[in-house]
Amino acid sequence: MFKRILIANRGEIAVRIIRTCKEMGIKTIAVFSDADKDSLHVRYADDAVNIGPALSYKSYLNVENIIQAAKEFKADAVHPGYGFLSENAGFAQACQDSGITFIGPSAEIIEKAGNKSAARQILIKLGIPVIPGSDDVIPSADKACKVADKVGFPVILKASGGGGGRGMRIAKNRQELIEAFPMASGEAEASFGNPDIYLEKYIEQPRHIEIQLLGDMSGNFVHLLERECSIQMRYQKLIEEAPSSFVDDEFREILGETAIKIAKAIGYFNAGTMEFLVDKNKNFYFMEVNARVQVEHPVTELITGIDIVKQQILIAAGKKLEIKQEEINANGWSMECRINASDPQDNFMPSPGEIESIIFPGGPGVRIDTHIHDKYMVGPFYDSLIAKLVVWAKDRPSAVKRMARALDEFEIKGIQTTIPFFKKIFKNRDFQTGDIDTHFLENSKL
Amino acid sequence: MDDKVYKVASPVMGTFYRASVSGQPPLIEVGQKISASDIVCVIESMKIFTEIRSEYAGVVKEILVENEEPVMKRQELIIIEKI
Numbered sequence: 001m002f003k004r005i006l007i008a009n010r011g012e013i014a015v016r017i018i019r020t021c022k023e024m025g026i027k028t029i030a031v032f033s034d035a036d037k038d039s040l041h042v043r044y045a046d047d048a049v050n051i052g053p054a055l056s057y058k059s060y061l062n063v064e065n066i067i068q069a070a071k072e073f074k075a076d077a078v079h080p081g082y083g084f085l086s087e088n089a090g091f092a093q094a095c096q097d098s099g100i101t102f103i104g105p106s107a108e109i110i111e112k113a114g115n116k117s118a119a120r121q122i123l124i125k126l127g128i129p130v131i132p133g134s135d136d137v138i139p140s141a142d143k144a145c146k147v148a149d150k151v152g153f154p155v156i157l158k159a160s161g162g163g164g165g166r167g168m169r170i171a172k173n174r175q176e177l178i179e180a181f182p183m184a185s186g187e188a189e190a191s192f193g194n195p196d197i198y199l200e201k202y203i204e205q206p207r208h209i210e211i212q213l214l215g216d217m218s219g220n221f222v223h224l225l226e227r228e229c230s231i232q233m234r235y236q237k238l239i240e241e242a243p244s245s246f247v248d249d250e251f252r253e254i255l256g257e258t259a260i261k262i263a264k265a266i267g268y269f270n271a272g273t274m275e276f277l278v279d280k281n282k283n284f285y286f287m288e289v290n291a292r293v294q295v296e297h298p299v300t301e302l303i304t305g306i307d308i309v310k311q312q313i314l315i316a317a318g319k320k321l322e323i324k325q326e327e328i329n330a331n332g333w334s335m336e337c338r339i340n341a342s343d344p345q346d347n348f349m350p351s352p353g354e355i356e357s358i359i360f361p362g363g364p365g366v367r368i369d370t371h372i373h374d375k376y377m378v379g380p381f382y383d384s385l386i387a388k389l390v391v392w393a394k395d396r397p398s399a400v401k402r403m404a405r406a407l408d409e410f411e412i413k414g415i416q417t418t419i420p421f422f423k424k425i426f427k428n429r430d431f432q433t434g435d436i437d438t439h440f441l442e443n444s445k446l
Numbered sequence: 447m448d449d450k451v452y453k454v455a456s457p458v459m460g461t462f463y464r465a466s467v468s469g470q471p472p473l474i475e476v477g478q479k480i481s482a483s484d485i486v487c488v489i490e491s492m493k494i495f496t497e498i499r500s501e502y503a504g505v506v507k508e509i510l511v512e513n514e515e516p517v518m519k520r521q522e523l524i525i526i527e528k529i
């Protein structure tokens with residue numbers, strides 16, 4: 001087993017990974033930028049290394065500095081978290097070349113899986129339904145228009161290098177597409193260090209349903225059921241839950257088997273997620289592989305009792321999966337709200353600033369994953385996610401009530417957050433009954 | 447205040463960029479003539495890019511901030527002489 005793991009990330013996910021490492025008796029090395037000196041991940045880790053200035057490309061996207069820190073502090077493995085370098089094949093390769101285990105799939109698989117256009121080609125050959133769109137990365141707005149004319153508007157631009165809504169833009173016509181292209185590419189570059197963009201036909205009224213997978217290096221796979229992530233704002237997930245009220249046992253089996261089939265086809269290993277768009281008739285289209293731990297992994301952990309980060313570490317250390325598919329059952333219901341530093345009263349504009357005070361919710365079935373604390377400076381340099389509020393209860397109606405209760409307890413002073421917005425959603429009748437799709441927030445009058 | 451001068455301010459705390467995509471030429475240069483609603487710079491805050499447009503036609507008189515420099519909410523970025 002590894003003795004020392006460097007966490008090549010920041011924020012709540014760095015804290016999350018450190019927690020599992022501590023429980024496994026593994027020493028941790030945090031990396032941090034000039035802006036993150038006071039962050040909790042720095043405090044919780046056994047060692048911490050400054051890797052550069054606040055701007056991501058100078059620190060958290062700086063492969064050279066991170067590898068150097070890993071060598072200097074004798075890390076035998078690196079956990080990349082999500083975002084930043086987590087789906088960067090060059091980084092995985094650099095780890096490997098330095099004799100450090102990358103906790104995730106190999107560079108080659110990341111290249112194949114993380115590169116959505118390449119993954120798509122493989123799946124089309126396998127007969128797995130995909131959304132019509134560009135066969136490859138789109139080099140220019142002009143080429144984007146040609147593809148869009150073929151598949152029909154509306155279309156959506158997506159970043160090849162990573163997910164999470166970054167670099168994602170929708171266009172209803174040629175004019176919008178021409179304007180959206182450079183912005184999408186710029187966001188993709190800033191978020192993932194890769195400006196590549198591809199294009200898809202935009203499916204209307206879909207649900208976002210994804211399957212969490214674990215695969216070891218001997219080719220054994222299990223799926224940890226589905227998550228529903230249909231509550232989105234500008235293609236960014238805001239609320240996730242597991243299981244999905246739209247998925248029955250039969251459909252779950254189909255999705256799970258399809259996800260494993262995709263993973264096997266690309267030789268995938270470690271934790272990963274297969275994302276699907278599902279229309280109201282349960283037609284499903286493969287969207288992308290997320291070759292990393294996801295932001296919303298806690299909802300799966302709470303209904304299955306499986307620590308996904310621990311599984312990632314065990315798999316990376318060459319252990320075989322000890323979990324059997326038949327042992328995995330959904331126990332109760334879990335929901336997650338992403339508490340973002342953005343202002344629901346001002347069109348969700350980013351709301352960086354200093355946190356004056358916080359009161360966290362607690363009590364039965366409440367989990368908080370966060371890096372913030374009183375007097376914490378939420379800078380403008382990184383993602384607006386400041387906390388994940390996750391609840392567990394015996395069924396969906398109870399989980400909805402529990403989340404509403406926890407949101408009422410949650411108080412953050414000094415900056416604007418999405419908490420008041422979530423309070424409204426949890427009072428909405430359509431949401432309460434599970435009548436949702438990815439346009440819920442646009443169409444409901446909250 | 448001189449009503450012939452228009453100052454573009456940042457709507458949010460973030461990072462100032464002179465180009466839409468890094469590596470590309472700046473959107474504006476000092477002395478350049480611009481039209482109302484032209485994009486003059488981009489502010490990135492929490493990985494969200496906001497294009498900042500000029501409210502007036504004019505000539506770029508001064509750019510007060512360096513590329514990639516952090517800026518505060520309401521900080522003045524660009525001075526434009528209205529025409």
